[in-house]
Amino acid sequence: MPLQVKRLLLVFAIFIGIMLVLKYVLTPDSWREYGPYRGNAIGEIASQQAKFVQKESCADCHDSIAEIKSLGEHINLQCEICHGPGYQHVDDENFKMEITKNNALCLRCHTMNAASPKNIIKQIDAIEHNEGEECITCHNPHQPWL
């Protein structure tokens, strides 16, 4: 074998050796655990904190309001749609939830729009329907037709 070919082969061997060492060092532990990605990433994504605790957790303490709500039309609504996420309030009861009383909150869902299906949601024209009044003077949000 000519000398120059031997040298070239030696260079190739060193290069491949370095690449194999780098691959060994740089590949994360859980690579290809499930597929061509880091398997531990799934656990890391799953460990993120959940901020909405859902109405079953709210009902543990606020059972009287939950009962009122269960009799009205808002029965299927989650408390946290209007009151905001409850994860801090669950840990610390001094952390106050949002209590929004303005009409804009109601009108998010109940405003008149041709694109909203009429059979699914009751819609009102905020200008014609008792203008200037607050919705909550007549309607209890926990039981709208009290």
Place this chain on the structure above:
Amino acid sequence: MAIEKENFSRRDFIKNSSMFAGGVVFASLINPYKFVFATKQPKGKGKWYGIGIDIEKCIGCGSCARACKIENDVPDDPFFFRNWVEQYTITNDERILVSSPNGGIDGFKQPVPDEDIYKTFFVPKMCNHCAKSPCTQVCPVGASFESPEGLALVDQSYCIGCGYCVQACPYGCRYIDPLKGVVDKCTLCYHRLEKGLDPACMMACPTGARVYGDLNDKNSAVSLFLKEHNCAVLKPQLNTESKLFYNDLSQEVH
């Protein structure tokens, strides 16, 4: 100078070609390159998540988009969304108007007076969690992947923020997080699913327009939704095998 003729007999030619063909068939049987071409895990026996959205029930309140932003710390700017709502308005003179002011979080205004409207409806949009996702296939570092449950997820500690996947997604469901500099997208609230909670958008929907569940389980909410409604996916011609099924989807929606 005469051209030198190689002395190949017909017998040699047939022998060599049949050996080559036999070798190819043998190599394909033992299939040593299978792991090179396998871009995704075969569909397993475990959970295989799918989503159903009922356009007939969507009232355009934007609760889903708002809940998603809160739950997943999505930046407040009006162009970063994991989940948003679009209002389609088709006028009597056949113009199609699509609007999504701040993803629908602040509510919608109908731009056309009622008498000019031919048809109007809301379309909530989110990651389709495609089974053949174009976005995960282009990732150069393996940070974007499809989990064994069929969710397209991003390994943010591994992502280099090149943005290939943002361009590859035909549904526009990814964005580069301006603070972290890496890609972010809908995970179907994987962290909530693992804790036994509903995804934030499903939880927040006041009319039950959204369902999700295990497509392998024929009694799950999404399987029953598919059974009871005639559903369609967005951009079926792209063959992404989207797992986000819309009931009552108009052909104008893209």
